[in-house]
Amino acid sequence: MSGGASQKFETALRRQLATRTLGRPLYFYASVDSTNVQAARLAREGAEDGTTVVADTQTGGKGRLGRRWVSPPGMNLYLSTLLRPSKPAVDAPQLGLLAAVGVARTIAALTRLVPVIKWPNDVLVSGKKVCGVLTELQADGQNLRSVVVGIGVNLNAPRSAFPEELHNTAGSLLLARGRPVDRAEFTVCLLTHLEKLYVMWLEEGFRDVATAWEAFAAPLLHKPITISGARGNLSGTALGLDHDGVLLLETRPGRPPQRVLAGDVSVVDGYG
Numbered sequence: 243m244s245g246g247a248s249q250k251f252e253t254a255l256r257r258q259l260a261t262r263t264l265g266r267p268l269y270f271y272a273s274v275d276s277t278n279v280q281a282a283r284l285a286r287e288g289a290e291d292g293t294t295v296v297a298d299t300q301t302g303g304k305g306r307l308g309r310r311w312v313s314p315p316g317m318n319l320y321l322s323t324l325l326r327p328s329k330p331a332v333d334a335p336q337l338g339l340l341a342a343v344g345v346a347r348t349i350a351a352l353t354r355l356v357p358v359i360k361w362p363n364d365v366l367v368s369g370k371k372v373c374g375v376l377t378e379l380q381a382d383g384q385n386l387r388s389v390v391v392g393i394g395v396n397l398n399a400p401r402s403a404f405p406e407e408l409h410n411t412a413g414s415l416l417l418a419r420g421r422p423v424d425r426a427e428f429t430v431c432l433l434t435h436l437e438k439l440y441v442m443w444l445e446e447g448f449r450d451v452a453t454a455w456e457a458f459a460a461p462l463l464h465k466p467i468t469i470s471g472a473r474g475n476l477s478g479t480a481l482g483l484d485h486d487g488v489l490l491l492e493t494r495p496g497r498p499p500q501r502v503l504a505g506d507v508s509v510v511d512g513y514g
């Protein structure tokens with residue numbers, strides 16, 4: 243059954259795609275270890291900016307901070323795009339923030355749901371995570387050689403598709419709206435938004451991406467949060483993004499905010 247769904251998804255995706263660079267070329271796998279792993283391999287082989295890998299299912303889907311990404315067949319989107327911007331390596335995290343904006347815009351365009359971005363690149367709907375982004379880079383000294391932006395979106399996953407331990411935190415668009423999303427339509431819309439954002443970022447810099455990110459993150463800004471990272475926990479309120487995409491966290495009122503590069507946010511009073 244999933245073979246048919248996979249083939250239908252690929253055919254519709256190839257037919258509908260109208261982007262100029264993102265998704266050109268497009269590699270589609272019925273099953274693969276991880277689209278990020280394949281995109282990184284293609285990068286080593288010299289693949290061009292915009293090369294994109296999509297899979298119907300992943301056997302080793304990778305999440306942030308060494309976690310796994312649950313990737314059942316026939317229902318969700320697993321996509322990695324290879325980008326080769328002429329930018330310094332320190333700018334790479336901006337592409338993860340940009341990807342979250344692209345996903346949030348796509349959800350807003352195709353459904354009546356209200357997406358919220360949780361720093362850095364999670365997209366939540368009704369308080370549950372429906373999308374995660376994993377950005378992996380290769381650099382030549384200070385400069386980027388390539389960036390793989392891996393995006394997983396839980397589109398049509400029923401509750402039973404998630405392991406028990408994720409039931410409180412993970413969701414899908416199907417669970418939030420009660421009817422399925424067309425995977426090809428979602429993917430085409432997403433690549434179109436990502437392409438526009440990427441061109442804007444290349445030509446004009448990060449500022450407008452940051453503004454869009456902050457608009458989607460607004461419900462979670464200025465609220466008490468805890469960020470757990472490699473060096474322990476930090477509590478405070480998120481004020482927004484610094485000029486380069488780093489999170490500004492006010493840990494003591496009246497004091498200059500701290501710049502936070504990485505970590506996992508939990509919102510003290512919940513996501514309501």
Ligand code: BTN
Binds near residue numbers: 275277304
């Ligand atoms: C996160 O932990 O929030 C990030 C999850 C990223 C998952 C996507 S699915 C497509 C791509 N391939 C992977 O192995 N991971 C990313």
